[in-house]
Amino acid sequence: MPSEPAIRIDNLVKRYAPAKGAKGSVIEGKLALGGVSFEVPEGAIFGLLGPNGAGKSTLINILAGLVNKTSGSVEIWGFDIDRDRRNASRAIGIVPQEIVFDPFFTPYEVLENQAGFYGIPAALRRSEALLEAVRLADKRDAYARSLSGGMKRRLLVAKAMVHAPPILVLDEPTAGVDVDLRRQLWELVSQLNREGVTVVLTTHYLEEAEELCDRIAIINHGRLIANKPTRELVDMAREKIVAVTAAADLAAAPAHPDFGRVQWDGARGVEVTYDKDRLSAGQVLAILQEQGVTIADVTTREADLEDVFVQLTASAG
Ligand code: ADP
Ligand code: MG
16 A cells, blocks of 8 residues: 655646736736646645746745635645644645745744744754754844845744654745755755655755756646656656768758657768657668768767657647
8 A cells, every 4th residue: 555645736827816907907827736736745845837927926836825725625644724724734844935034033033933833832942953954053042134145044044943743845945046045945955854744845956856856747728737756747748859961062951760859960960869769879870871971070969858749748738
């Protein structure tokens, strides 16, 4: 028997209320989630990937209890958010997309206040340990306003973990942060996951999802268009490309029934796209040589998530 999922989302719909437009007109309510269903396995680092406006924050904010869903059901750690909001909330820690702190609290106070909010008795609080974990121990008593952007992000992660939830959700944790900080946050997230925390993160960076997540769901225009182990998703990009530079000008573009697109620049360069299930790069080169191409240089390009994403979003319209 597989264990219970950490999060179960079933046919989730969110339509934002209509807004008032100019001159008394009404702008129709935006359908942000059009019936989304998926499960987050316990222990996973689960990536919710999608372009801006896809509906990621709407979904996270429903988990957080900040946005009311229109219909569908959500269970967090087995607790239904309608019937058992309190227990559902206790099972999840959320790092919001926007950074908001009272600038006059220190990191230590931010965590203590949050512990107070959850009614955690002083003896059971772990503010010091959390500051240590996110490497802010030396900023314990600094004003929040004096922290760098990266430090604030880390403090938000600590704040989300104050009540020791089994699930941590991060909404675009690395949007607009530099490479070093991104690495730091990835390390922190991996560390928490190794300690047993189930992680959900949203991102519009493909490489982030590919590097960090063991399972990825792709959402586009409020609909789920993929939900697979990362490896399988990357494997979905079946096309590979071999680019060849010939030693002499080519008389004609090479052709073969098993080739996909052949792009020929009319001189010495040719790019052959092929299905990796049908051919290997070596076979492509052999075919080119049979057709009289003397190969001076070769490069190949591996499929990546970018290709999958483009393919899926294109086919989903
Ligand atoms: P993402 O986080 O993937 O960028 P969002 O969930 O923020 O996407 O937004 C999804 C869609 O819902 C967008 O079209 C956005 O404009 C719309 N939307 C988000 N918040 C609101 C709101 N409070 N009122 C009306 N429309 C909203
Ligand atoms: Mg968002």
